[in-house]
Amino acid sequence: MATSLIFRSPPYSLAPILHTTPQNPRPTTTTTIYASTTPTTPPTPPPSKHRRPAEQNIREEARCHPSLTNPHNYSAKYVPFNSTAPPNTPTTESYSLDEIVYRSRSGGLLDVQHDMDALKQHCGAYWKALFDSRVGKTTWPYGSGVWSKKEWVLPEIDSDDIVSAFEGNSNLFWAERYGKQFLGMNDLWVKHCGISHTGSFKDLGMTVLVSQVNRLRKMNRPVVGVGCASTGDTSAALSAYCAAAGIPSIVFLPANRISIAQLVQPIANGAFVLSLDTDFDGCMQLIREVTAELPIYLANSLNSLRLEGQKTAAIEILQQFDWEVPDWVIVPGGNLGNIYAFYKGFHMCKELGLVDRIPRLVCAQAANANPLYLHFKSGWTDFKSVKANTTFASAIQIGDPVSIDRAVYALKNSNGIVEEATEEELMNAMAQADSTGMFICPHTGVALSALIKLRNSGVIGPTDRTVVVSTAHGLKFTQSKIAYHSKEIPDMNCQYANPPVHVKADFGSVMDVLKKYLLSKDSK
Ligand SMILES: Cc1ncc(COP(=O)(O)O)c(C=O)c1O
Numbered sequence: 087m088a089t090s091l092i093f094r095s096p097p098y099s100l101a102p103i104l105h106t107t108p109q110n111p112r113p114t115t116t117t118t119i120y121a122s123t124t125p126t127t128p129p130t131p132p133p134s135k136h137r138r139p140a141e142q143n144i145r146e147e148a149r150c151h152p153s154l155t156n157p158h159n160y161s162a163k164y165v166p167f168n169s170t171a172p173p174n175t176p177t178t179e180s181y182s183l184d185e186i187v188y189r190s191r192s193g194g195l196l197d198v199q200h201d202m203d204a205l206k207q208h209c210g211a212y213w214k215a216l217f218d219s220r221v222g223k224t225t226w227p228y229g230s231g232v233w234s235k236k237e238w239v240l241p242e243i244d245s246d247d248i249v250s251a252f253e254g255n256s257n258l259f260w261a262e263r264y265g266k267q268f269l270g271m272n273d274l275w276v277k278h279c280g281i282s283h284t285g286s287f288k289d290l291g292m293t294v295l296v297s298q299v300n301r302l303r304k305m306n307r308p309v310v311g312v313g314c315a316s317t318g319d320t321s322a323a324l325s326a327y328c329a330a331a332g333i334p335s336i337v338f339l340p341a342n343r344i345s346i347a348q349l350v351q352p353i354a355n356g357a358f359v360l361s362l363d364t365d366f367d368g369c370m371q372l373i374r375e376v377t378a379e380l381p382i383y384l385a386n387s388l389n390s391l392r393l394e395g396q397k398t399a400a401i402e403i404l405q406q407f408d409w410e411v412p413d414w415v416i417v418p419g420g421n422l423g424n425i426y427a428f429y430k431g432f433h434m435c436k437e438l439g440l441v442d443r444i445p446r447l448v449c450a451q452a453a454n455a456n457p458l459y460l461h462f463k464s465g466w467t468d469f470k471s472v473k474a475n476t477t478f479a480s481a482i483q484i485g486d487p488v489s490i491d492r493a494v495y496a497l498k499n500s501n502g503i504v505e506e507a508t509e510e511e512l513m514n515a516m517a518q519a520d521s522t523g524m525f526i527c528p529h530t531g532v533a534l535s536a537l538i539k540l541r542n543s544g545v546i547g548p549t550d551r552t553v554v555v556s557t558a559h560g561l562k563f564t565q566s567k568i569a570y571h572s573k574e575i576p577d578m579n580c581q582y583a584n585p586p587v588h589v590k591a592d593f594g595s596v597m598d599v600l601k602k603y604l605l606s607k608d609s610k
């Protein structure tokens with residue numbers, strides 16, 4: 087048994103790493119892994135892998151290779167988020183990621199800053215080859231789309247502490263029919279982040295946060311449970327990852343404001359669920375106060391760890407385009423962590439030489455909860471929070487977003503745009519997309535409405551390569567689809583409703599309606 091372990095090959099392609107010797111993990115000069123004239127040279131194929139012993143699982147297999155955890159001593163720390171200084175500007179205030187801290191001394195946001203000099207020891211081609219070599223494998227933890235980029239996410243965590251459902255690696259869907267029929271576009275893509283373990287992009291950030299909590303608890307840090315305020319998706323992800331790790335989770339939900347599917351997720355996963363008679367902003371305020379008093383770790387995106395996982399969706403998009411940069415990426419925004427996470431992922435790829443530019447970002451908000459839109463329209467003058475009104479895009483019914491500074495920074499530095507969508511616009515866009523074979527959530531309807539407006543005004547061109555980020559699975563939002571297709575929504579035309587036809591169960595009646603239907607199709 088021991089012999090077979092010793093002779094077993096490493097659990098993933100080491101070819102790129104082996105170009106630097108383990109004795110000298112941080113070369114002092116830049117190591118060109120591939121000749122610059124042939125940057126697309128594929129890595130040497132990995133040595134053939136033998137099957138692990140039957141009684142060993144993939145986590146144990148990774149444990150047998152501890153030296154692979156962080157062979158180059160990459161590191162990251164918290165620094166104050168500085169919206170006026172360029173990224174990686176040296177600062178005297180910093181915190182270890184093993185500290186429990188969410189705010190800077192001045193009360194501002196934090197950011198996770200990586201040791202970019204260490205990462206720059208390798209050229210862009212090295213990182214592309216390394217990341218590409220891990221896609222689609224079951225090797226712990228690299229089979230996850232997030233942990234396949236571990237060096238850029240949480241480089242110092244032991245693989246053994248990671249709590250992962252192999253999230254990420256989500257489908258980048260070519261919206262051929264929708265693009266052609268409704269927008270005259272031929273290069274439109276939908277990044278289906280909602281096709282995920284708990285049905286939303288929150289899994290990408292939550293695997294990182296819960297893994298770090300798992301590490302902190304092993305270090306005997308005072309973390310009895312993990313808590314969040316939520317409009318439904320954060321709580322679903324938090325409760326699932328905590329349940330997988332055996333960590334108590336506590337979720338604050340605005341009563342009667344989230345979908346049934348989202349409510350049942352934390353309940354089923356054994357979270358302690360508080361249904362509060364307030365809106366999301368009220369829940370957020372309460373969880374901040376509570377986590378300041380009790381040993382409950384804060385899991386909302388105010389905690390910058392989350393964004394480290396979420397940024398991998400941007401890296402993944404580039405990877406899926408074979409490292410070609412799309413022209414536009416459209417992201418629905420609520421608490422506004424995700425738009426910054428996308429910016430950060432794209433920016434990191436540029437800074438580390440994987441690509442030479444970043445896409446223009448669009449943040450899309452529901453008109454009923456549009457503080458960022460109003461701020462953008464005012465020319466980024468004074469920001470004012472709003473009272474968010476009810477919207478079918480219930481997960482973004484947020485009036486006082488915690489990451490407003492991060493979002494403004496991301497948009498200003500990507501030549502970005504903010505758009506809004508009325509209830510009718512977002513529901514029609516969702517129905518049209520569904521009619522072409524998708525089954526999207528209302529938030530994706532908000533993003534598609536933004537795209538429609540930008541296409542109509544000519545800002546986005548017919549051949550622009552455009553990615554719409556779909557943030558949650560449509561199955562979480564069937565109530566809104568039922569209301570639309572039953573034409574039950576007051577003051578809404580429900581133009582694309584497709585209600586079922588009730589027919590008497592006899593041959594003649596069925597034939598009559600079918601003939602009528604087929605004739606209507608034939609005449610089109
Ligand atoms: C489905 C869905 N889409 C979009 C968002 C917006 O993301 P963010 O809060 O990071 O702006 C959220 C959560 O807020 C969400 O749950």
Ligand SMILES: N[C@@H](CCOP(=O)(O)O)C(=O)O
Pocket residue numbers: 288314315316317318319320321385386387388420421423481482
């Ligand atoms: N839509 C979110 C709102 C909270 O956002 P977070 O990213 O700060 O956790 C949710 O699903 O709860």
